[in-house]
Amino acid sequence: MRDSPIIGANAEQFAINWLKRSGFTIIAHNFRGRWGEIDIIGTKLCTIVFCEVKSRKSSRYGSSAASVSRKKQGKIAMTAQQFLNQHPEYRNHAKRFDVIALGDQRRWIEGAFSVEDLILS
Known part of the structure; x- marks a missing residue:
């Protein structure tokens, strides 16, 4: 049995906290x-902030943050x-897209991408 849904849920709860x-x-x-799902939406x-949470046990196949492709960002x-x-x-709030990457290291990448980046590429 794959435990990735459990790992994902635990990672999301860690990120929420x-x-x-x-x-x-x-x-x-x-x-x-x-078009999909946003893991966490929060305000400060x-x-x-629209937050994508990525978790990997190992960085062997690349970092968690790198797994948020341009397509996924869109x-x-x-x-x-x-x-x-x-x-x-x-609607009048400033908007930000963050990635919280959990795995070998814990990283919170504020402003990981922007809508402008997607339009210009």
Whole structure:
């Protein structure tokens, strides 16, 4: 039996706790939209953060952060827009896309990518 769903759930819970300890309010977990899922959505002051959590036991096949492909970034951005359409109270917040990578090392990559990066490439 594969234990990756358990590892993923544990990683997401770790990330939620890390965000909360850093002053974020979690407003959604595993938000599902037409184009995919966003692991965690949180706010701090006037910023809304869409967070992808990646975990790997080993960096043998590349880092956790590197596994968030351009295609995946695009899906996250479109899903974020769907969230904002459903929750207009957050439309005026600054938007940020973070990656929390857990594995051999723990890294929180703030502003890991932007919508502008996706449009220009």
